[in-house]
Amino acid sequence: MRRLFTSESVTKGHPDKVADQIADAILDALLAQDPYSRCACEVTTEPGSVHIMGEITTKAKVDYREIAKKTIRDIGYTKPEYGFDDSADITVSIHEQSSDIALGVDNSYADKNTIGAGDQGMMFGYASNEGDEYMPLAALLARNLSIALTKAREEGILSYLRPDGKSQVTVEYDGRKPKRIEAVVLSAQHDPDVPLETLREDLMNKVIRPTLPENMLDSDTKFFINPTGRFVLGGPAADTGLTGRKIIVDTYGGYAHHGGGAFSGKDATKVDRTASLALRNIAKTIVASGAADECELQAAYAIGVAEPVSLEVNTFGTGRISEDKIIEWAEKHYDLRPEAMIKRFDLRKPIYYKAAGQGSFGRSDVLFPWEAIDRKALDDLKAMI
Secondary structure, three states, X not given: OEEEEEEEEEOOOOHHHHHHHHHHHXXXXXXXXXXXXXXXXXXXXXXXXXXXXXXXXXXXXXXXXXXXXXXXXXXXXXXXXXXXXXOOEEEEEEEOOOHHXXXXXXXXXXXXXXXXXXXXXXXXXXXXXXXXXXXXXXXXXXXXXXXXXXXXXXXXXXXXXXEEEEEEEEEEEEOOEEEEEEEEEEEEEEOXXXXXXXXXXXXXXXXXXXXXXXXXXXXXXXXXXXXXXXXXXXXXXXOOEEOOOOHHHHOOOOOOOOOOOOOOXXXXXXXXXXXXXXXXXXXXXXXXXXXXXXXXXXXXXXXXXXXXXXXXXXXXOOOOOOHHHHHHHHHHHOOOXXXXXXXXXXXXXXXXXXXXXXXXXXXXXXXXXXXXXXXXXXXXXXXXX
8 A cells, every 4th residue: 555654854954953952061060060950941032032941959059041052152153144043032030940749750659769750741662674774764864855855954064054954754554664765855044146056956966866775766856945935034043943843853754753842951850761661672572572563662650659640552464573572672661750760761961952953762873871772672572473
């Protein structure tokens, strides 16, 4: 059965990604001084302004405004003609974590010797065997395009590019197997004097074709390169940005379910982030073992309670052993209490800024601890098959 699936990605200069990166840069700065910092930082960006808000409890002493300015420069907004740079007005409105929330996190409901979940909610992890990264193909290819677009700008390959950009890839499937690329959309912010035909030719030859697998492109593949014809004004100068608004880009490109919580700006006591990372690790291990071609896990938590209130596995009919057996295996090898996940993946280190720009999963340029497969768990699951 023929079907199409589309995923999108954005560059580090997208206004929502600017907000994500500022939030996680703040989190990393706090963790570098105080690994037990509690942080739920929200950021909005708009033309000429950045607003930093949220709840932070920490012993660290950091300059929030200077962190935001450095992040803006690192992303590439370094020129006044971009309409947004480190001269933006930066406001800070921070308060400490609610004592009511802290009470449940510091001492969990059933076990006072470990921390409880920082909030209620449901989280998901996902993996598929569509590539070596165990990521769904359209999501992976769209992200690779956005990374390549950023690289072309940062390395001066296309010196007229500016930081903002978006990509989109549609993959045609034959049943569950990726067959070809149906359509590609790429929009790149640029200097005003570059001719449109030059821009389109350069993006095709120096970004799209070197990035996408040649054997999946054919004469029927559709390409839409800067389809509006002009993309000079971009980033926060053109649109308001907000932390967490690109959470589908951060994860699986719409292939999998998603819980209610975003990642950026949250320390590891927040299960929105931590459980999502752990569940990705478990799903990846399941697919890598051959127990399933595709796997999604869901866990749910109650605020102040350490143990998840539920754990569910869905292999979409691709499993080689029962889902009940997979759950038994997961419960044997993985402790999904917040403190256990934090220790297992070493989540009190300043590692989050790298994830904020281009996603937390299936990265070929950086191996995050939650992407490393536990060999013992993998071997035990293989034996069960």
